[in-house]
Amino acid sequence: MSINPNVAVVASLLGETSRSTMLSSLMDGRFHTASELAFMSAITPQTASFHLSKLVEGNLINVEKHGRHRYYQLANKEVAHLIETFLAISPPPEVRSLKQSNQVKLLQEARTCYDHLAGKLGVALTNSMLNANYLKKEDRVFIVTLKGEQFFTDFGIDLTELKRKRRSFSHACLDWSERHYHLGGALGNGLLTHFFELNWIVHVPSIRAVKVTDRGREGFKQIFNINM
Amino acid sequence: MSINPNVAVVASLLGETSRSTMLSSLMDGRFHTASELAFMSAITPQTASFHLSKLVEGNLINVEKHGRHRYYQLANKEVAHLIETFLAISPPPEVRSLKQSNQVKLLQEARTCYDHLAGKLGVALTNSMLNANYLKKEDRVFIVTLKGEQFFTDFGIDLTELKRKRRSFSHACLDWSERHYHLGGALGNGLLTHFFELNWIVHVPSIRAVKVTDRGREGFKQIFNINM
DNA sequence: TCTATACTTCAACTATAATCGAAATATAAA
DNA sequence: TTTATATTTCGATTATAGTTGAAGTATAGA
Incomplete structure (x- = not known):
């Protein structure tokens, strides 16, 4: 019953x-x-x-x-x-093989979470934007500051376009490997898409990890002050 | 693997x-x-x-x-x-007995969700506070406005006390029966506790439904403009 | 038309998880 | 100490879900 x-x-x-x-x-x-x-x-x-x-x-x-x-x-x-x-x-998986442990490392480094960026890179990126005062964390969402609006526009992301989408705009997504929040929602997806367009990251075949390219390494350093 | x-x-x-x-x-x-x-x-x-x-x-x-x-x-x-x-x-349960269907009705009317108020009453309350500009919804959280801070204090809720707690302060919780958001977190819990203290609501034995008392009916009408 | 590939359906096997009766343990109350 | 209540442990039974081999359907390409 x-x-x-x-x-x-x-x-x-x-x-x-x-x-x-x-x-x-x-x-x-x-x-x-x-x-x-x-x-x-x-x-x-x-x-x-x-x-x-x-x-x-x-x-x-x-x-x-x-x-x-x-x-x-x-x-x-x-x-x-x-x-x-x-x-x-959930409890972490038991690691059995070298290949698997390498895959776990890759996934921890940088991966997609549904349609936005997660893993160390995702969290570092989010923290970088918080430090630079582009974002402000409010409980379970990130708020884009005035400074942030300017930044995203300059970086080539159309915020009004993203806000029109019928989905959460900028929610905080809990990262299972990092145990920290990272940026999800339409804004998180907008960034991910843009990173692919800029060729800063590429897909790793067969798992949902992504790899940072040389160009990406440079970009993340210059724009977001992240050392890979 | x-x-x-x-x-x-x-x-x-x-x-x-x-x-x-x-x-x-x-x-x-x-x-x-x-x-x-x-x-x-x-x-x-x-x-x-x-x-x-x-x-x-x-x-x-x-x-x-x-x-x-x-x-x-x-x-x-x-x-x-x-x-x-x-x-x-999840899909809704199959209703087998009259007793069960009554229980479902009670739960839909008003229930506790972990430690805050849910069901029709929970959603009505949240909407009322949004209409009165005590709260503002921002993606997945509710923000307490200046007007709201005044209101909660007058109503007998210590916001600074609640904010000290190491938990989400005012997140939006999706209601499975109403398919609408209601107020959760420390603030949601603060309100629920206060309603019990004021004797506006009482527990329904054996299920997690709550019942609005006569005093509660009056209170919800006067303070929150909700007709039960 | 023939062949290879992608996927599904069917039938049979196997492993395992949920269930409960019976008995044991642990505590409270008389 | 005895009795009643709350809960667990053990053992046996039963039901069911996951698995695969074999065979079938559907599509693409030669």
């Missing part, structure tokens, strides 16, 4: 290692095919198919058919937020 | 109906004994004991021994936040 909305239904979808690994893989905000997801969670395509259909049925992910491929994506940012909440509370 | 902190470990604890029911019951922020929790989730004491020890081991709840009773409590507000995030995303 559960009185509450059925928490267990959704939680049991996340409570299985293969499925949670797939969802974590989708946290980079990009599309992935069924076979990619099967490989990442080390199960056969049959098993992946079984799990993916459960996740679709539970409205945690979406599918798009393109030819013989099926592209999967997180259903919405509520789901991403739910998973990130978990990451902040 | 999961690279991320192990989401599945925590999620699988929540992914079982008896356990999630217990955790939902603990969302009223109060202590409950093992037998109470067993009764609420309609399982035998043996089974409850089994589940509770798993939840303690997983750091989702705490125990305190007092005589032959064991008092359980949510471990921290991160756990409460996680569960509320779930409630916002």
